[in-house]
C-alpha cells in the first residue's frame with residue numbers, strides 16, 4: 672500500500688532539492704496543512720492499524736538525502752576476506768522477529784549515514800543489493816543495523832517484499848516514500864491500495880517529486896485504474912481518499 676500526503680497537484684515536497692526533513696522546507700510544508708490535518712492523520716493511522724496492523728513502513732533514500740548525494744564517503748575500509756553481501760539479521764532480530772515493527776529503507780547506493788536505529792517504535796532495516804559498496808555494508812554491521820541483500824545492480828522490490836515475508840513474517844508494508852520509489856513499486860505491480868491526504872495547495876514544478884514518478888508508461892502499458900473506497904473531506908479543504916488498485920493485464 673502507498674500512503675502519502677500531497678498537494679492538490681500531487682506534489683510531495685516543494686521542489687526536487689528540498690527535503691521535508693530539512694528545517695525550512697518542513698516548516699513551509701506544515702503551513703500548508705489546515706487545522707484538521709493532525710486529527711485526520713490520527714484517524715488514518717488508526718484505520719491502518721485496525722485493518723492491517725502493518726509491520727513495515729517503507730521509505731526511499733531520497734527522503735533522507737538529496738538527489739545529487741553520492742555514497743557515504745570516508746567509511747573505514749571493509750575487510751576483503753569477509754563476505755558482506757549476505758543478509759545481516761543480528762541475533763536479537765533473527766531470533767524472534769514476531770511483534771517487531773520495521774522502518775525499511777531502500778538504499779542500494781549506500782547514501783545514508785544513519786545516526787538513529789529506530790523511528791516511532793519501528794526498527795531500522797536497510798534493503799541493499801550486490802552492487803552496494805562493501806564499506807557501507809561493513810558500516811551497517813558495525814552499527815548493528817540489519818539489512819537484506821535483494822537484487823543485483825539495485826534493490827529488486829518484488830524480491831525484497833518476498834524476503835520481508837519469509838525472513839521476518841511481514842504481511843503488510845506501507846510505503847510512505849517519495850515519487851521515485853512509489854513509481855517503481857507501481858511499475859512492478861506491487862501497489863494494492865492507495866491512501867492519500869490532499870492538502871488545499873498547489874506547488875507545481877516539472878522536477879518536483881510527485882506521488883508516482885519513475886519510468887513513464889511503455890507504449891503497450893496501460894494506466895492503473897482505481898476503485899474508490901472512501902472519501903473524507905474537511906471544511907478547511909483537506910481531503911483523505913482511499914482507493915483499491917484494480918489489476919489489469921497489459922496486452923501481450
Ligand SMILES: NC(=O)c1ccc[n+]([C@@H]2O[C@H](COP(=O)([O-])OP(=O)(O)OC[C@H]3O[C@@H](n4cnc5c(N)ncnc54)[C@H](OP(=O)(O)O)[C@@H]3O)[C@@H](O)[C@H]2O)c1
Nearest residue numbers: 676683684690691731732733777779848849850851852855
Ligand atoms: N509528502 C510526503 O508524504 C513525502 C513522503 C516521502 C518523501 N517526501 C519527499 O519526497 C522527496 C523524495 O522523493 P524522491 O522521488 O526524490 O525519492 P525516493 O522516492 O526516495 O526515490 C529514491 C529511492 O527509490 C529507489 N528506487 C527508485 N527507483 C527504483 C527502482 N526501479 N528499483 C528499486 N529502487 C528504486 C532508490 O534506490 P537506490 O538508491 O537504490 O537507487 C532510492 O532509494 C523528498 O523531498 C522528500 O522530502 C514526501
